[in-house]
Amino acid sequence: MDPRLEAELDAHAGSDEELVERLFRLVLRRPPDDEARERALRKLAEGTLSRATLLYELAASPEHARVRELDDAVALGLGARARGERIRWLQAPATDERVVEVPWVLSRLVPSGRVLEVGYAFAEPAYLAGLLRSGVELVGVDLATRDVDGMETVRADVRALPLGDDSVDQALLVSTLEHVGADNAVYGIAAAEGTDGEPRLAALRELGRVLRPGGSLLVTVPLGEPKDYGWFRQEDERGWMRLFARAGLFVHELELYELTPEGWRASPDLDTAGVRYGDRGPAASAVLCAELLPGRTRRLLSAGGLRTVARRRARRAYRRARRRL
Ligand SMILES: C[S@@+](CC[C@H](N)C(=O)[O-])C[C@H]1O[C@@H](n2cnc3c(N)ncnc32)[C@H](O)[C@@H]1O
The missing domain is CATH 3.40.50.150 (Vaccinia Virus protein VP39)
Known part of the structure:
Protein backbone atom coordinates (compact mmCIF):
# COMPACT_ATOMS: atom_id res chain seq x y z
CA MET A 1 0.00 0.00 0.00
CA ASP A 2 1.00 3.63 -0.54
CA PRO A 3 2.92 4.55 2.69
CA ARG A 4 1.05 7.85 3.10
CA LEU A 5 -2.33 6.12 2.86
CA GLU A 6 -1.07 3.46 5.25
CA ALA A 7 -0.04 6.15 7.79
CA GLU A 8 -3.43 7.91 7.44
CA LEU A 9 -5.31 4.66 8.05
CA ASP A 10 -3.07 3.99 11.06
CA ALA A 11 -4.11 7.35 12.56
CA HIS A 12 -7.74 6.24 12.41
CA ALA A 13 -7.16 2.67 13.62
CA GLY A 14 -8.16 1.56 17.11
CA SER A 15 -10.96 2.76 19.33
CA ASP A 16 -11.47 6.34 20.49
CA GLU A 17 -10.82 5.13 24.07
CA GLU A 18 -7.38 3.81 23.06
CA LEU A 19 -6.60 7.01 21.19
CA VAL A 20 -7.50 9.33 24.09
CA GLU A 21 -5.43 7.24 26.50
CA ARG A 22 -2.45 7.15 24.09
CA LEU A 23 -2.49 10.88 23.28
CA PHE A 24 -2.70 12.00 26.92
CA ARG A 25 0.22 9.76 27.86
CA LEU A 26 2.27 10.86 24.85
CA VAL A 27 1.59 14.61 24.98
CA LEU A 28 0.87 15.36 28.66
CA ARG A 29 2.79 12.37 30.11
CA ARG A 30 -0.16 11.33 32.25
CA PRO A 31 -3.38 9.36 31.90
CA PRO A 32 -6.49 11.40 31.11
CA ASP A 33 -8.58 12.46 34.11
CA ASP A 34 -12.22 11.28 34.10
CA GLU A 35 -13.68 14.63 33.04
CA ALA A 36 -11.26 15.15 30.15
CA ARG A 37 -11.69 11.57 28.95
CA GLU A 38 -15.50 11.85 28.99
CA ARG A 39 -15.44 15.20 27.15
CA ALA A 40 -13.03 13.98 24.46
CA LEU A 41 -14.95 10.73 23.88
CA ARG A 42 -18.30 12.55 23.70
CA LYS A 43 -17.01 15.11 21.18
CA LEU A 44 -15.19 12.51 19.08
CA ALA A 45 -18.41 10.46 18.95
CA GLU A 46 -20.62 13.41 17.94
CA GLY A 47 -18.06 14.66 15.38
CA THR A 48 -17.36 18.06 17.01
CA LEU A 49 -13.73 17.02 17.64
CA SER A 50 -11.39 15.21 15.23
CA ARG A 51 -8.38 13.12 16.22
CA ALA A 52 -6.02 15.73 14.75
CA THR A 53 -7.70 18.56 16.70
CA LEU A 54 -7.54 16.61 19.97
CA LEU A 55 -3.79 16.20 19.40
CA TYR A 56 -3.48 19.92 18.61
CA GLU A 57 -5.45 20.97 21.71
CA LEU A 58 -3.26 18.85 23.98
CA ALA A 59 -0.02 20.05 22.37
CA ALA A 60 -1.11 23.71 22.55
CA SER A 61 -2.13 23.52 26.24
CA PRO A 62 -0.16 25.26 29.03
CA GLU A 63 0.28 21.82 30.60
CA HIS A 64 2.22 20.63 27.56
CA ALA A 65 4.37 23.79 27.69
CA ARG A 66 5.53 22.62 31.16
CA VAL A 67 6.17 19.11 29.80
CA ARG A 68 8.36 20.65 27.11
CA GLU A 69 10.28 22.86 29.55
CA LEU A 70 11.19 19.88 31.68
CA ASP A 71 11.88 17.62 28.72
CA ASP A 72 14.19 20.29 27.25
CA ALA A 73 15.95 20.59 30.63
CA VAL A 74 16.52 16.82 30.88
CA ALA A 75 17.63 16.53 27.23
CA LEU A 76 20.06 19.44 27.70
CA GLY A 77 21.57 17.95 30.84
CA LEU A 78 21.94 14.39 29.57
CA GLY A 79 23.18 15.57 26.17
CA ALA A 80 25.91 17.65 27.82
CA ARG A 81 26.86 14.72 30.07
CA ALA A 82 27.17 12.43 27.02
CA ARG A 83 29.60 14.96 25.46
CA GLY A 84 31.52 15.28 28.75
CA GLU A 85 30.45 18.93 29.16
CA ARG A 86 29.41 20.64 32.39
CA ILE A 87 26.64 23.12 31.71
CA ARG A 88 27.59 26.69 32.69
CA GLY A 295 37.59 15.80 52.74
CA ARG A 296 39.47 18.45 50.76
CA THR A 297 39.33 21.09 53.52
CA ARG A 298 40.44 18.51 56.07
CA ARG A 299 43.44 17.64 53.91
CA LEU A 300 44.26 21.33 53.61
CA LEU A 301 44.16 21.75 57.36
CA SER A 302 46.43 18.77 58.00
CA ALA A 303 50.14 19.41 58.59
CA GLY A 304 50.93 18.06 55.08
CA GLY A 305 48.28 20.24 53.46
CA LEU A 306 49.48 23.36 55.22
CA ARG A 307 53.09 22.63 54.16
CA THR A 308 51.98 22.28 50.52
CA VAL A 309 50.13 25.63 50.64
CA ALA A 310 53.08 27.33 52.37
CA ARG A 311 55.49 25.97 49.71
CA ARG A 312 53.24 27.18 46.88
CA ARG A 313 53.02 30.64 48.45
CA ALA A 314 56.79 30.77 48.93
CA ARG A 315 57.36 29.84 45.27
CA ARG A 316 54.96 32.61 44.12
CA ALA A 317 56.66 35.20 46.40
CA TYR A 318 60.09 34.13 45.05
CA ARG A 319 58.91 34.53 41.44
CA ARG A 320 57.46 37.99 42.19
CA ALA A 321 60.71 39.06 43.88
CA ARG A 322 62.79 37.88 40.89
CA ARG A 323 60.54 39.82 38.46
CA ARG A 324 61.16 42.97 40.50
CA LEU A 325 64.97 42.58 40.27
C1 LIG B 1 11.13 20.35 47.46
S1 LIG B 1 11.10 18.64 47.66
C2 LIG B 1 12.43 18.07 46.70
C3 LIG B 1 12.28 18.29 45.25
C4 LIG B 1 12.94 17.24 44.40
N1 LIG B 1 14.27 16.89 44.86
C5 LIG B 1 12.97 17.67 42.94
O1 LIG B 1 13.93 17.29 42.25
O2 LIG B 1 12.04 18.33 42.44
C6 LIG B 1 11.80 18.38 49.28
C7 LIG B 1 11.88 16.91 49.62
O3 LIG B 1 12.72 16.76 50.75
C8 LIG B 1 12.21 15.74 51.55
N2 LIG B 1 12.77 15.89 52.90
C9 LIG B 1 12.58 16.93 53.77
N3 LIG B 1 13.29 16.73 54.90
C10 LIG B 1 13.96 15.56 54.74
C11 LIG B 1 14.88 14.84 55.56
N4 LIG B 1 15.21 15.27 56.77
N5 LIG B 1 15.37 13.67 55.09
C12 LIG B 1 15.00 13.20 53.85
N6 LIG B 1 14.15 13.86 53.03
C13 LIG B 1 13.64 15.03 53.45
C14 LIG B 1 10.69 15.95 51.47
O4 LIG B 1 9.97 14.81 51.84
C15 LIG B 1 10.54 16.29 49.99
O5 LIG B 1 10.34 15.13 49.22
Whole structure:
Protein backbone atom coordinates (compact mmCIF):
# COMPACT_ATOMS: atom_id res chain seq x y z
CA MET A 1 0.00 0.00 0.00
CA ASP A 2 1.00 3.63 -0.54
CA PRO A 3 2.92 4.55 2.69
CA ARG A 4 1.05 7.85 3.10
CA LEU A 5 -2.33 6.12 2.86
CA GLU A 6 -1.07 3.46 5.25
CA ALA A 7 -0.04 6.15 7.79
CA GLU A 8 -3.43 7.91 7.44
CA LEU A 9 -5.31 4.66 8.05
CA ASP A 10 -3.07 3.99 11.06
CA ALA A 11 -4.11 7.35 12.56
CA HIS A 12 -7.74 6.24 12.41
CA ALA A 13 -7.16 2.67 13.62
CA GLY A 14 -8.16 1.56 17.11
CA SER A 15 -10.96 2.76 19.33
CA ASP A 16 -11.47 6.34 20.49
CA GLU A 17 -10.82 5.13 24.07
CA GLU A 18 -7.38 3.81 23.06
CA LEU A 19 -6.60 7.01 21.19
CA VAL A 20 -7.50 9.33 24.09
CA GLU A 21 -5.43 7.24 26.50
CA ARG A 22 -2.45 7.15 24.09
CA LEU A 23 -2.49 10.88 23.28
CA PHE A 24 -2.70 12.00 26.92
CA ARG A 25 0.22 9.76 27.86
CA LEU A 26 2.27 10.86 24.85
CA VAL A 27 1.59 14.61 24.98
CA LEU A 28 0.87 15.36 28.66
CA ARG A 29 2.79 12.37 30.11
CA ARG A 30 -0.16 11.33 32.25
CA PRO A 31 -3.38 9.36 31.90
CA PRO A 32 -6.49 11.40 31.11
CA ASP A 33 -8.58 12.46 34.11
CA ASP A 34 -12.22 11.28 34.10
CA GLU A 35 -13.68 14.63 33.04
CA ALA A 36 -11.26 15.15 30.15
CA ARG A 37 -11.69 11.57 28.95
CA GLU A 38 -15.50 11.85 28.99
CA ARG A 39 -15.44 15.20 27.15
CA ALA A 40 -13.03 13.98 24.46
CA LEU A 41 -14.95 10.73 23.88
CA ARG A 42 -18.30 12.55 23.70
CA LYS A 43 -17.01 15.11 21.18
CA LEU A 44 -15.19 12.51 19.08
CA ALA A 45 -18.41 10.46 18.95
CA GLU A 46 -20.62 13.41 17.94
CA GLY A 47 -18.06 14.66 15.38
CA THR A 48 -17.36 18.06 17.01
CA LEU A 49 -13.73 17.02 17.64
CA SER A 50 -11.39 15.21 15.23
CA ARG A 51 -8.38 13.12 16.22
CA ALA A 52 -6.02 15.73 14.75
CA THR A 53 -7.70 18.56 16.70
CA LEU A 54 -7.54 16.61 19.97
CA LEU A 55 -3.79 16.20 19.40
CA TYR A 56 -3.48 19.92 18.61
CA GLU A 57 -5.45 20.97 21.71
CA LEU A 58 -3.26 18.85 23.98
CA ALA A 59 -0.02 20.05 22.37
CA ALA A 60 -1.11 23.71 22.55
CA SER A 61 -2.13 23.52 26.24
CA PRO A 62 -0.16 25.26 29.03
CA GLU A 63 0.28 21.82 30.60
CA HIS A 64 2.22 20.63 27.56
CA ALA A 65 4.37 23.79 27.69
CA ARG A 66 5.53 22.62 31.16
CA VAL A 67 6.17 19.11 29.80
CA ARG A 68 8.36 20.65 27.11
CA GLU A 69 10.28 22.86 29.55
CA LEU A 70 11.19 19.88 31.68
CA ASP A 71 11.88 17.62 28.72
CA ASP A 72 14.19 20.29 27.25
CA ALA A 73 15.95 20.59 30.63
CA VAL A 74 16.52 16.82 30.88
CA ALA A 75 17.63 16.53 27.23
CA LEU A 76 20.06 19.44 27.70
CA GLY A 77 21.57 17.95 30.84
CA LEU A 78 21.94 14.39 29.57
CA GLY A 79 23.18 15.57 26.17
CA ALA A 80 25.91 17.65 27.82
CA ARG A 81 26.86 14.72 30.07
CA ALA A 82 27.17 12.43 27.02
CA ARG A 83 29.60 14.96 25.46
CA GLY A 84 31.52 15.28 28.75
CA GLU A 85 30.45 18.93 29.16
CA ARG A 86 29.41 20.64 32.39
CA ILE A 87 26.64 23.12 31.71
CA ARG A 88 27.59 26.69 32.69
CA TRP A 89 26.03 30.08 31.89
CA LEU A 90 22.76 28.34 31.19
CA GLN A 91 19.79 30.32 29.86
CA ALA A 92 16.35 28.94 30.64
CA PRO A 93 12.72 30.07 30.36
CA ALA A 94 11.06 32.19 33.07
CA THR A 95 9.44 29.51 35.19
CA ASP A 96 10.41 27.72 38.39
CA GLU A 97 14.05 26.88 39.15
CA ARG A 98 13.92 23.21 38.02
CA VAL A 99 14.72 24.33 34.46
CA VAL A 100 18.15 25.40 35.77
CA GLU A 101 18.72 22.83 38.49
CA VAL A 102 17.85 19.76 36.42
CA PRO A 103 20.26 20.34 33.49
CA TRP A 104 22.97 21.64 35.86
CA VAL A 105 22.84 18.46 37.93
CA LEU A 106 22.33 15.97 35.07
CA SER A 107 25.31 17.33 33.14
CA ARG A 108 27.51 16.60 36.20
CA LEU A 109 26.11 13.15 36.92
CA VAL A 110 28.89 10.56 37.28
CA PRO A 111 29.32 8.25 34.27
CA SER A 112 28.63 5.20 36.44
CA GLY A 113 28.47 4.17 40.08
CA ARG A 114 26.09 4.45 43.02
CA VAL A 115 24.14 7.72 43.15
CA LEU A 116 22.02 8.84 46.09
CA GLU A 117 19.05 11.06 45.19
CA VAL A 118 17.97 12.83 48.37
CA GLY A 119 14.40 14.16 48.30
CA TYR A 120 13.34 11.99 45.32
CA ALA A 121 9.74 11.43 46.51
CA PHE A 122 8.37 14.69 45.10
CA ALA A 123 10.83 15.08 42.23
CA GLU A 124 9.50 15.85 38.77
CA PRO A 125 8.81 12.58 36.90
CA ALA A 126 10.81 13.89 33.91
CA TYR A 127 13.89 14.35 36.13
CA LEU A 128 13.52 10.86 37.63
CA ALA A 129 13.06 9.40 34.12
CA GLY A 130 16.28 11.20 33.08
CA LEU A 131 18.17 9.74 36.03
CA LEU A 132 16.83 6.27 35.25
CA ARG A 133 17.98 6.61 31.63
CA SER A 134 21.47 7.63 32.70
CA GLY A 135 22.61 4.11 33.58
CA VAL A 136 23.84 4.85 37.12
CA GLU A 137 22.84 2.73 40.12
CA LEU A 138 20.17 4.85 41.83
CA VAL A 139 19.18 4.98 45.49
CA GLY A 140 16.38 7.36 46.46
CA VAL A 141 16.18 8.64 50.04
CA ASP A 142 13.29 10.61 51.50
CA LEU A 143 11.15 10.92 54.61
CA ALA A 144 8.20 10.33 52.26
CA THR A 145 7.77 7.21 50.13
CA ARG A 146 7.20 6.68 46.42
CA ASP A 147 7.73 3.52 44.35
CA VAL A 148 9.99 4.09 41.38
CA ASP A 149 10.75 1.13 39.09
CA GLY A 150 14.51 0.83 38.60
CA MET A 151 15.40 2.78 41.73
CA GLU A 152 16.14 1.38 45.17
CA THR A 153 14.16 3.52 47.60
CA VAL A 154 14.90 4.08 51.28
CA ARG A 155 12.64 5.85 53.75
CA ALA A 156 15.05 7.67 56.02
CA ASP A 157 16.09 11.01 57.37
CA VAL A 158 19.09 12.32 55.44
CA ARG A 159 20.68 13.11 58.83
CA ALA A 160 20.77 9.40 59.75
CA LEU A 161 21.26 7.36 56.61
CA PRO A 162 21.13 3.56 56.85
CA LEU A 163 24.16 3.38 54.54
CA GLY A 164 27.78 2.49 55.20
CA ASP A 165 30.72 4.90 55.24
CA ASP A 166 32.23 5.58 51.79
CA SER A 167 29.41 3.66 50.07
CA VAL A 168 28.17 6.25 47.57
CA ASP A 169 29.86 7.81 44.52
CA GLN A 170 27.67 10.88 44.26
CA ALA A 171 24.78 12.46 46.15
CA LEU A 172 22.20 14.81 44.62
CA LEU A 173 20.15 17.37 46.56
CA VAL A 174 17.89 19.26 44.20
CA SER A 175 15.97 21.90 46.20
CA THR A 176 16.03 19.62 49.23
CA LEU A 177 18.71 20.84 51.67
CA GLU A 178 16.65 23.91 52.55
CA HIS A 179 13.78 21.64 53.73
CA VAL A 180 15.79 19.52 56.16
CA GLY A 181 14.55 20.14 59.70
CA ALA A 182 11.81 22.49 58.41
CA ASP A 183 8.05 22.02 58.60
CA ASN A 184 7.48 19.30 55.98
CA ALA A 185 3.67 19.09 56.45
CA VAL A 186 3.31 20.19 52.81
CA TYR A 187 4.90 16.80 51.88
CA GLY A 188 2.55 14.93 54.21
CA ILE A 189 5.29 14.46 56.80
CA ALA A 190 4.70 15.05 60.48
CA ALA A 191 7.10 17.37 62.29
CA ALA A 192 10.49 15.68 62.40
CA GLU A 193 12.19 14.93 65.67
CA GLY A 194 15.51 16.53 66.46
CA THR A 195 15.06 19.73 64.50
CA ASP A 196 17.14 21.70 66.98
CA GLY A 197 20.79 22.46 66.29
CA GLU A 198 21.58 23.03 62.63
CA PRO A 199 19.68 20.31 60.73
CA ARG A 200 21.13 21.23 57.33
CA LEU A 201 24.65 21.00 58.71
CA ALA A 202 23.85 17.57 60.16
CA ALA A 203 22.56 16.50 56.72
CA LEU A 204 25.72 17.67 54.93
CA ARG A 205 27.98 15.96 57.48
CA GLU A 206 26.04 12.71 57.13
CA LEU A 207 26.36 12.90 53.34
CA GLY A 208 30.09 13.52 53.77
CA ARG A 209 30.25 10.28 55.77
CA VAL A 210 28.55 8.09 53.14
CA LEU A 211 30.41 9.59 50.17
CA ARG A 212 33.51 7.68 49.14
CA PRO A 213 36.82 9.59 48.90
CA GLY A 214 36.76 11.33 45.53
CA GLY A 215 32.95 11.31 45.49
CA SER A 216 30.92 14.48 45.06
CA LEU A 217 27.78 16.19 46.23
CA LEU A 218 25.65 18.23 43.83
CA VAL A 219 23.50 20.75 45.67
CA THR A 220 20.98 23.29 44.39
CA VAL A 221 19.25 25.64 46.83
CA PRO A 222 17.15 28.82 46.74
CA LEU A 223 19.26 31.93 47.06
CA GLY A 224 18.32 35.36 48.39
CA GLU A 225 17.81 37.35 51.52
CA PRO A 226 18.21 34.96 54.47
CA LYS A 227 14.74 34.05 55.71
CA ASP A 228 12.89 31.24 57.42
CA TYR A 229 9.78 30.53 55.34
CA GLY A 230 8.57 27.81 57.70
CA TRP A 231 8.60 24.99 55.14
CA PHE A 232 12.21 25.81 54.11
CA ARG A 233 15.00 28.21 54.94
CA GLN A 234 16.67 30.42 52.34
CA GLU A 235 20.21 31.80 52.69
CA ASP A 236 22.36 34.29 50.84
CA GLU A 237 25.62 33.14 49.20
CA ARG A 238 27.61 33.75 52.39
CA GLY A 239 25.14 31.72 54.47
CA TRP A 240 25.25 28.69 52.18
CA MET A 241 29.04 28.85 51.83
CA ARG A 242 29.46 29.02 55.59
CA LEU A 243 27.30 25.93 55.97
CA PHE A 244 29.33 24.00 53.36
CA ALA A 245 32.61 25.01 55.03
CA ARG A 246 31.36 24.01 58.50
CA ALA A 247 30.41 20.61 57.09
CA GLY A 248 34.00 20.16 55.85
CA LEU A 249 32.95 20.31 52.20
CA PHE A 250 35.15 21.94 49.59
CA VAL A 251 33.32 24.04 46.98
CA HIS A 252 34.72 22.69 43.73
CA GLU A 253 32.30 24.54 41.48
CA LEU A 254 29.71 27.24 42.06
CA GLU A 255 27.20 29.05 39.87
CA LEU A 256 24.54 31.57 40.82
CA TYR A 257 21.43 32.13 38.72
CA GLU A 258 18.62 34.66 38.97
CA LEU A 259 15.19 34.88 37.42
CA THR A 260 15.04 37.97 35.16
CA PRO A 261 12.16 39.15 32.94
CA GLU A 262 13.99 37.39 30.06
CA GLY A 263 14.26 34.10 31.95
CA TRP A 264 16.94 32.43 34.09
CA ARG A 265 20.41 33.88 33.67
CA ALA A 266 23.78 33.27 35.35
CA SER A 267 24.52 36.07 37.79
CA PRO A 268 27.95 35.62 39.40
CA ASP A 269 27.85 39.02 41.17
CA LEU A 270 24.26 38.78 42.34
CA ASP A 271 23.38 41.13 45.19
CA THR A 272 20.84 39.13 47.20
CA ALA A 273 19.56 42.10 49.24
CA GLY A 274 15.78 42.20 48.74
CA VAL A 275 15.73 38.93 46.75
CA ARG A 276 12.74 37.05 48.14
CA TYR A 277 11.28 33.67 47.30
CA GLY A 278 8.18 33.93 45.07
CA ASP A 279 8.68 37.62 44.23
CA ARG A 280 9.83 37.17 40.63
CA GLY A 281 8.02 33.99 39.61
CA PRO A 282 6.27 30.87 40.89
CA ALA A 283 9.09 29.80 43.25
CA ALA A 284 12.74 30.79 43.83
CA SER A 285 13.94 34.19 42.55
CA ALA A 286 17.56 33.01 42.51
CA VAL A 287 19.34 29.71 42.91
CA LEU A 288 22.80 28.52 43.93
CA CYS A 289 24.21 25.42 42.24
CA ALA A 290 27.33 23.84 43.71
CA GLU A 291 29.51 20.78 43.44
CA LEU A 292 31.00 19.95 46.84
CA LEU A 293 33.81 17.55 47.62
CA PRO A 294 34.21 15.97 51.04
CA GLY A 295 37.59 15.80 52.74
CA ARG A 296 39.47 18.45 50.76
CA THR A 297 39.33 21.09 53.52
CA ARG A 298 40.44 18.51 56.07
CA ARG A 299 43.44 17.64 53.91
CA LEU A 300 44.26 21.33 53.61
CA LEU A 301 44.16 21.75 57.36
CA SER A 302 46.43 18.77 58.00
CA ALA A 303 50.14 19.41 58.59
CA GLY A 304 50.93 18.06 55.08
CA GLY A 305 48.28 20.24 53.46
CA LEU A 306 49.48 23.36 55.22
CA ARG A 307 53.09 22.63 54.16
CA THR A 308 51.98 22.28 50.52
CA VAL A 309 50.13 25.63 50.64
CA ALA A 310 53.08 27.33 52.37
CA ARG A 311 55.49 25.97 49.71
CA ARG A 312 53.24 27.18 46.88
CA ARG A 313 53.02 30.64 48.45
CA ALA A 314 56.79 30.77 48.93
CA ARG A 315 57.36 29.84 45.27
CA ARG A 316 54.96 32.61 44.12
CA ALA A 317 56.66 35.20 46.40
CA TYR A 318 60.09 34.13 45.05
CA ARG A 319 58.91 34.53 41.44
CA ARG A 320 57.46 37.99 42.19
CA ALA A 321 60.71 39.06 43.88
CA ARG A 322 62.79 37.88 40.89
CA ARG A 323 60.54 39.82 38.46
CA ARG A 324 61.16 42.97 40.50
CA LEU A 325 64.97 42.58 40.27
C1 LIG B 1 11.13 20.35 47.46
S1 LIG B 1 11.10 18.64 47.66
C2 LIG B 1 12.43 18.07 46.70
C3 LIG B 1 12.28 18.29 45.25
C4 LIG B 1 12.94 17.24 44.40
N1 LIG B 1 14.27 16.89 44.86
C5 LIG B 1 12.97 17.67 42.94
O1 LIG B 1 13.93 17.29 42.25
O2 LIG B 1 12.04 18.33 42.44
C6 LIG B 1 11.80 18.38 49.28
C7 LIG B 1 11.88 16.91 49.62
O3 LIG B 1 12.72 16.76 50.75
C8 LIG B 1 12.21 15.74 51.55
N2 LIG B 1 12.77 15.89 52.90
C9 LIG B 1 12.58 16.93 53.77
N3 LIG B 1 13.29 16.73 54.90
C10 LIG B 1 13.96 15.56 54.74
C11 LIG B 1 14.88 14.84 55.56
N4 LIG B 1 15.21 15.27 56.77
N5 LIG B 1 15.37 13.67 55.09
C12 LIG B 1 15.00 13.20 53.85
N6 LIG B 1 14.15 13.86 53.03
C13 LIG B 1 13.64 15.03 53.45
C14 LIG B 1 10.69 15.95 51.47
O4 LIG B 1 9.97 14.81 51.84
C15 LIG B 1 10.54 16.29 49.99
O5 LIG B 1 10.34 15.13 49.22
